[in-house]
Amino acid sequence: YFMGVCKSPSALAVALNDYLTSRSYLAGFSPSQADQKAFKLLHRPPDPQHVHALRWYRHIASLQLDLNSESSSE
Known part of the structure; x- marks a missing residue:
């Protein structure tokens, strides 16, 4: 929902932080694909003040690294 509404990465970080408080x-x-899309839209890690969005970003980034290393080893 908020990915279409937020016009900037900083606004997306705020919305993600609120949404990911309990998720x-x-x-x-x-x-999911929603996580992939939001991750790509952010372009960089959220500011540390957005603790939930930053936690999520780091987790999704680690999954990206895992996927990249798996595909390069095949």
Whole structure:
């Protein structure tokens, strides 16, 4: 929802921080395409003041590294 409404990465970070206060992922209980899309829209880690968004960003980034290393080893 908020990915279409937020016009800047900083506004998206604020919205993500609020949404992720009690969640680990944007949709459901595992990483989804929504997480991938939001991650790409941010371009960089959120400011440290957005603790929930930063936690989520770091987690999704670690999953990206895992996926990249798996695909390069094949």
